[in-house]
Amino acid sequence: MDSTLTPPQLIVQLCRHFYDQGWVSGTGGGISIRTGGRVYMAPSGVQKERIREEDLYVMDEAGAILDAPSGADSRPSACSPLFFNAFRLRDAGAVIHSHSMYAMLATLLHGDAFECTEIEMIKGISGHGYHDRLVVPIIENTAHECDLADSMAEAIKAHPRSHAVLVRRHGVYIWGKDWVQAKTHAECYHYLFEAAVRMRALGLEAAGKPAVGLVQGGKR
Numbered sequence: 625m626d627s628t629l630t631p632p633q634l635i636v637q638l639c640r641h642f643y644d645q646g647w648v649s650g651t652g653g654g655i656s657i658r659t660g661g662r663v664y665m666a667p668s669g670v671q672k673e674r675i676r677e678e679d680l681y682v683m684d685e686a687g688a689i690l691d692a693p694s695g696a697d698s699r700p701s702a703c704s705p706l707f708f709n710a711f712r713l714r715d716a717g718a719v720i721h722s723h724s725m726y727a728m729l730a731t732l733l734h735g736d737a738f739e740c741t742e743i744e745m746i747k748g749i750s751g752h753g754y755h756d757r758l759v760v761p762i763i764e765n766t767a768h769e770c771d772l773a774d775s776m777a778e779a780i781k782a783h784p785r786s787h788a789v790l791v792r793r794h795g796v797y798i799w800g801k802d803w804v805q806a807k808t809h810a811e812c813y814h815y816l817f818e819a820a821v822r823m824r825a826l827g828l829e830a831a832g833k834p835a836v837g838l839v840q841g842g843k844r
């Protein structure tokens with residue numbers, strides 16, 4: 625992906641790519657990029673894989689709308705206050721909201737936080753090594769997405785090492801210092817969520833120490 629693209633061009637490309645990953649289907653999910661004192665965001669309730677550059681909202685860092693799609697009756701993403709949590713509390717340069725199946729399923733395996741350890745892809749999350757315990761807070765879902773803002777902010781403050789917050793039976797918010805790191809984080813987190821769900825189905829536990837050959841021969 626060409627890093628000389630403008631933020632709107634990047635969002636259009638990334639939305640198509642994330643749609644193909646199953647992260648933003650059914651008009652859910654989205655991405656926002658913050659750069660040069662501006663925040664770029666897709667409208668709410670639109671098919672993310674069909675977004676055009678002119679469909680995006682441009683906001684300042686206080687959340688005021690500077691440029692809205694002409695003739696549209698759309699609103700900025702319903703995730704807007706949640707994206708701004710990561711911008712303000714973590715100085716994020718991009719945030720991805722995913723409705724991926726495995727992120728949703730991963731929230732059913734744990735209580736207050738998703739945990740895993742000793743899986744190579746943990747190293748893709750900034751500040752983490754292979755032997756570290758990766759912890760992602762899980763907040764409870766609400767009927768309206770904007771009502772998640774306060775509990776998400778609390779979870780971010782309580783888990784300073786995490787670059788993501790899971791939402792029970794819903795999905796996940798993932799951020800990075802820029803869109804490149806946010807995309808890398810999103811790929812690694814999604815891999816780990818899927819690994820944990822698949823491991824549970826095999827009778828294994830991603831949060832526990834690995835045991836060599838645990839499922840071989842069907843014996844533990």
Ligand code: ZN
Nearest residue numbers: 652653769795
């Ligand atoms: Zn959502």
